[in-house]
Amino acid sequence: MADHGMKLTLKIWRQKGPKDAGKLVDYPVTDVSPDMSFLEMLDVLNEQLVMKGEEPVAFDHDCREGICGMCSLYINGRAHGPQTGITTCQLHMRSFNDGDTIYIEPWRAEAFPVIKDLVVDRSAFDRIIQAGGYISVNTGAAQDANCLPVNKKDADAAFSAAMCIGCGACVATCKNASAMLFVSAKVSQLALLPQGRIEAEERVLNMVQQMDVEGFGNCTNTGACEVECPKGISLQNIARLNREYLSAALMSEK
Amino acid sequence: MCALNSKIPVGPVDKKWTDYKDHALLVNPSNKRSIDVIVIGSGLAGASAAASLAEMGYAVKCFCFQDSPRRAHSIAAQGGINAAKNYKNDGDSTYRLFYDTIKGGDYRAREANVHRLAEVSAAIIDQCVAQGVPFAREYGGLLDNRSFGGTQVQRTFYAAGQTGQQLLLGAYSALSKEISKGSVKMYNRHEMMDVVNVNGKTRGVIVRNLVTGKIERHGGHAVLLCTGGYGNVFFLSTNAMGCNVSAAWKAHKRGAYFGNPCYTQIHPTCIPVSGDHQSKLTLMSESLRNDGRIWVPAKLEDAKAIQQGKKKATELAEADRDYYLERRYPAFGNLVPRDVASRAAKERCDAGHGVNATGEAVFLDYAAAFERYGHIEANKRNLVNADSATIIAMGKEVVKEKYGNLFDMYQQITGENPYEVPMKIYPAVHYTMGGLWVDYELMTTVPGLYALGEANFSDHGANRLGASALMQGLADGYFVIPYTIGNYLANDIRTGKIPTDTPEFDEAEKAVKDRISFFVNNKGTRTVDHFHKRLGKVMWDKCGMARNAKGLTEAVGEIRAIREEFWKDVRVPGSESDFNPELEKACRVADFLELAELMCLDALSREESCGGHFREEHQTEEGEAKRDDVGMAFVSAWEFAGDPGKAVLHKEELVYENIKVVQRSYK
């Protein structure tokens, strides 16, 4: 395999800490197997850097099967790389050609400050969920699950929205760094279910307010988020968020 | 140390839990506010426990090493969650779920715990639905169930292939609710480095802020370890990269016994290793075995030709294929339990019949399914004279409907189109049944230190049933610990805030700091991964799917040698006061290197084959597992004694009063 490996030039964003200036640094890599995942290719690079006495490239990753939402690379100008419907960890080197130059940058957004190299702080998403992305039911208080029938169509739509993995590709790819797709996915999931309707008004008002506080941009309906979302969360959710917000804001007594 | 006291309540098994709850001590709401509970880990067990305890009024601190509690590896569970709801009217009951779990665990689990698990299973579903977890539903709007893991009833609730994700996000939302109220203080990107015991009770933890490198002390009246399993000791597993044993291992070294460390579940349907660069293995849902047929070439020369790429699978005639599961287990065929299927694959590959370059893969073939579904489809559409190409094409459409996302995933990873060539699969480490020994109250042998979810040893015996891991994690967090922890904390209401400026905290913090500065200052010549990979290979070869005394003894020696070399020669770049993933790995691998030895010792001492533990010395003439229900019906609980090799074995006898112990057979 080794003699058939690809040669690549990586241009990787290196940044020591949140307050340091960063820059793109070139790293040539050789013997890249097309069967490697993109992150495995970075593993190999890091092994080499450690052996050379250099600091390895920091990047977020965990499950490496596309579900935890931790990996977050902007590869050749696209969130999670050139393929659609997958996360960075699911991207394999066979998507590239021998001799390619690959730009690797962190998610860029005011609300996602860089921690180090390619690692960013996405706790803004947690704070948005904490603002209302839940149903206020305490453990033990629930009635029998089947006492609450849910129209299958709504249940399926709620599930489609709930598939969001919170990776932040929507923000990273949006020209405005807007978090509307993320927020709309949670608002939609809960708005579509009868158990979520009870707090629907408060929820949407509070979550949108928190989204704005965090410094995400405005949605201008470019639709890029939907294209780059590894889980295919639909723009319909954003429309639903707009509706939910409008009716809640109009009806709100505050 | 104390003899093992599992604190199982007296009385009939189906009354134990009710009776326990009726008499457990309670903590008055106003006192709960002044009691601090520390939760390590934010997966199903951790998030559900932290949220539930905070709702009750305890002051909770929760820690996770990921950037958000939502990333915990529970999220990757695909299949579903069992619950004895009997919504399908097919005769399910608490007893049956209890029975199936004990039997599935090869009669090595504690009856009382498993019965409690079955009892609370239904409430988990209620709780999750109330939280907005979008389970699959039928057209009437009620919840759907499927059959899973070869059970005879349909009791598995699911959300497409992402049940773990949906349940975790439900628990995460409950946790977020409590964080917003201030009743849980959440620490993301913080890793537990040690537990601190004061006067024989756990009173806090030392954690490292992974972003700044700062070492912090946190005092608490109780500490809950919800830190998952240790499958990554094998380097390659289906676990996430960050999964580790460190919290449990640190607890072990501070006095908590480690239960059944050798019980490892190997999942038969994973995508095989593609090369040395491999960092993890990906599970393909077990459901693929429902329609796929597993085979290897019957003739060695064919296998060799396929390994060298000179022959293709599709060129082999039907007679030259060995459908070994169907041959050996005609009754269950391709649907035999995970451990049986895994071992059978290994047996064929060891005999030289493997089908990829490494010789460690078998075919999972859908050709027959395409044809079968194609014929059904042709009948449906009244196509009497459809040619075989049309039939196959229609069959592929049906398969695409059912398994399209899995086929896509396979193609994404391997670059091969599974609609045209058979998939290749091989077993991989998936789940560890062993873990910290806990009593009925989920407390370890150290008072005030609890272990929940995969981190404890408790409910799955020697082998876990499909769709039971999610059930156990949530049962522990939502419905067990909220009751049992009061029984301990009720005695702590006058203790007051736990001070962290005591010699015990000083000592623990110093040990942590010393270790870290050793790593960053040790100018070794090998990377952390180098050692981890070597350890993984030893474990996989000698303490993996099949084990024997000779191999295990060798493994102990090899592990000790790797460990020694590691401490001499490891190189960790970067600084201690910085975001330093290599340092995190070094700390974790150091603990794996010790755990691995204990696993081998445990495997050596367990002179039988049961569930996820197969000793080649203990098999029937047909090569099936042979249990020893007279001599080995106990839980092995290991006490740390200064060195992993010197661990002391304690035994908790397993008594079966409600279930007749029989040998499993899938013939």
Add this chain to the structure above:
Amino acid sequence: MSVSIVRKVAMALSGFFLLSFLLLHVSINLLSVCCPAAFDSASHFMGTFWLIQFVMQPVLAFGVVFHLVLGFILELKNRSSRPVKYAFSNAAASSTWMSRNMIITGVMVLLFLGLHFYDFWFPELNVKYMQGDMSGLVEGTDRFRYWEELHHKFQDPIRVGLYVLAFVFLGLHLMHGFQSAFQSVGFNHRRYTPIIKKLSNIYAIVVPLGFVIVAVYHFLAQ
């Protein structure tokens, strides 16, 4: 207005209003191609009816100013949401040029409005309200002046060229704006949204094309 979604909806509602105005504008203008007399009387009606002049015209002016001011505010806010830009971005892979560049097409239309006001609106205000001539007639005749003035303006090939160019930008702006406004007010439907997107494209081509036809017709018919 402090909430992002409110800004977005306000942008959409003002957009809807301007869309309806454009439709009216192009319809009347097209009369100048086929039926000059009808064009003259429509123009006279629009230019002298109090409801149009003193209610609708200020509302329109407000709508235009509102839309453009808010557009600039949005753009500034959005730019500040990503202070460090990507070194390499392949935005075309996931969104259309029109959707990403509303500020450019919008500014081009705004520049055009300056020219357009200079050509038509300011002289019109001057005649009617400064000079007080509400007759709508060419001085000293009984002919309406509207068609003639229009016809006269498009003698100049440079002006015609500028107008045509501006209409291209207007079309690009509308191509995203029309369908985007529906999404902003919360309308996205599996069945109807594809139809709206088609209508959006038709509108974005037909309306500017109508203006182009008017400009080019008068230039050629000199």
